[in-house]
Amino acid sequence: MRVADVSLSQSITQQLNLQESSIANLEGQVSSGKALNQPSDNPAAVTQVLQLSGQASQLTSWQDNTQTATSWLGLANDSANSALNTMQTAQTLLLQALNQGSESATNYTGIAEQLQGVSANLLTTANTQFEGRPIFAGTSASSQAYDAAGNYLGNEDTPTVVVGPGAGAGQAAALSVPGTALFGTGASNVFAVLSTVIGQLSTGAPTAAQLNAALTALDANISTAEQGSAELGNASIAVTDASASLTTQLTAAQTTQAGLEDVNVATVTTQLDSEMTNYQAAMWAASQAIPETLVHFL
């Protein structure tokens, strides 16, 4: 076929343009470190990267939540243990009062005073706060879980955070338990029981029946607190499990995302190398072909 000179130079120009754009693309990948710089680079992979980064962001949020939950539950567990200890101290004091038989009134009032101190301790524990929020008040906005008289101001809803995928908003993890799960409900709560028996002891002549009734009520409170404490322990374990699983999932999502998004430096530099070689060959060919016509040999 006849080849016009203008075809030759146009073909060479077009070829060089194509190679230059391919080199520019590869260079862009190497310098940005990203294989995906715009949606058309690989539409399916870009969509997947968006999904994965959304997933990673959510997993990170959930991980933050597990940390919040761990802090809350750590504090709640400590408080629950301390509450149990305090209740056991009260139990010991009541047993002491019961075993004293017909002791002097002064001894009873002394025990009453000690129990008052114990009750105050317990109230402080029940009003433990985390970042300005009482941890045993359920989801109530009240600034305290218990008032000075030992009345519960919170509600029966467990405060939660989401720590993983699941039905509805996701897998909920308890931050704490409502105060009633540790300190009992209404008139039979530990503060009411202690307050009643303190009143009876303060008279200086409590009956054995009164002391026994108080001991029974306190025992019930202790077993409630033990249950609540166990609930908190289980919640801690659930959060630890969730956190471990989130870490695994987050690593997987990030690895997959990096695999799609990040440049494989070895591959790209090799491609760049071979493109450069082709480009140089094409330029050499152009430099040879374009100037050569018959006129140079006349």
Place this chain on the structure above:
Amino acid sequence: MTDLGLSILASGLSADTAELDTASNNLSNINTPGYAREAVELSPIGAAEPLQSGGGVSITSVRALTDAVYGSANVAAVGVQGAANQANEVMQSVEAIFPEPDANGLAAQLNSFWSDLSNLAANPNQQGAQQSVATAAQNLATTLNSSSAQLSQLTSSLESQVGTGANDGGTLSQANGLLTQIASLNKGIVAGNIGGQDPNSLSDEQRADVNQLAGLLGVSASTAADGSLTVSLGGIQLVSGNVAQTLVTSGSAATGNLAITTSSGAPVTAGGTIGATLAAVDTVLPGYQAQLSSVANALADNVNSLQAGGMDANGDPGSAIAGGYVGTVLPDIFVDGGSGSTYTDSSSAAATIAVSTAYSANPSLIATAAAPGPGNSNVIGTPTLDTSNVQAMAGLANSASGPDAVYQGLIGALGTEAANASNTATTATNMATTAANNLASVSGVNENEEEIDIMTAQNAFQAASQAVNAIVQSFQSLLQAV
């Protein structure tokens, strides 16, 4: 009486001169667009009487070498290339508006909105957490607005690129100029043909015009019997003889019906750059505008509906559960338009979505808590730190009908369309190059060929000169002998 062949030689010398002139002209026009290589057509002059030698050579014509099939294939390929390149440029511009994956793109901003909501769910009584959510919502609205504005700006700049067809520097006015020029060249060509003149240079100019016009409009051209060129587009003759149509636009980009008609109102289906621009303005860009608005709709509808069905930490109810409540009722978070108080879905919502002023002025008015119900002890009007509603808001990140899923669909579609446009443009360019090379194999100038023609003509010229010399010497010796 004979002149001993001098007149024969004269015809040969003038033929050689014509060859030299033509070769020089070919070489001069080696890069001229539309130029078709010319060749001198010679024919021998027959003997006047039997048994005599011939009478020399006559120049029949200087013919431009063209090929009708390659020529029309080239015009078609240029039209396709013009359309493909323009479509590719449009898609690249759209991609520049959505440069995903991007650390600051809409997807990343949605992610931070959800994580701010999740943080608020863990810290419902913290003002900082409330403020972060309001700021993230504001950022989302701003990004949606600005992406939408960039799409609109692209649309209007494409619209003004086409122009109205009047003399406004638009591509349509260029096309009209070319149509007029082709018609006036037709006039010259027909006149030249009739007068027996060589209209090659007019045809060359016309071919360049048609090529340019094909790139703009995707026209096809055919040569009529009188040598004039008929330019048509989708069955409508734009140039016939010395009459050219004037093209004007109808409709507008704003209404999505920008189109081209002849001045008498007949619709013209344009190809080429202008055709691709019309498709972009009427279909492609409104499509992305609508998809972006779907993202806005999905965001506003989902968030607002949870907002309406919950209550804030202060116990203020959302509009759906307020009933006859006399206190504060929660405002919608997203509204369409800065001063509005409600949100209505629309295919242009991305342009106007905003965060309601009532909410942005008071970021605590977000429905963190669920409506009173069997699973909780919430009461309307009573403060609560229940966070189940804001947990549900954060969970919208996973929703199949949520804004993330819709936006991912947009990016996937955009990527595919842009990649296709780029491939199509490369293919069209290759095809146009092939078509141009095919045409050039007939019409293009080859330097070597012309050099050889020059040398051949030069040799012939020298030989003829030598013959003239011989005849002159013969005359002289004859005269001396007398």
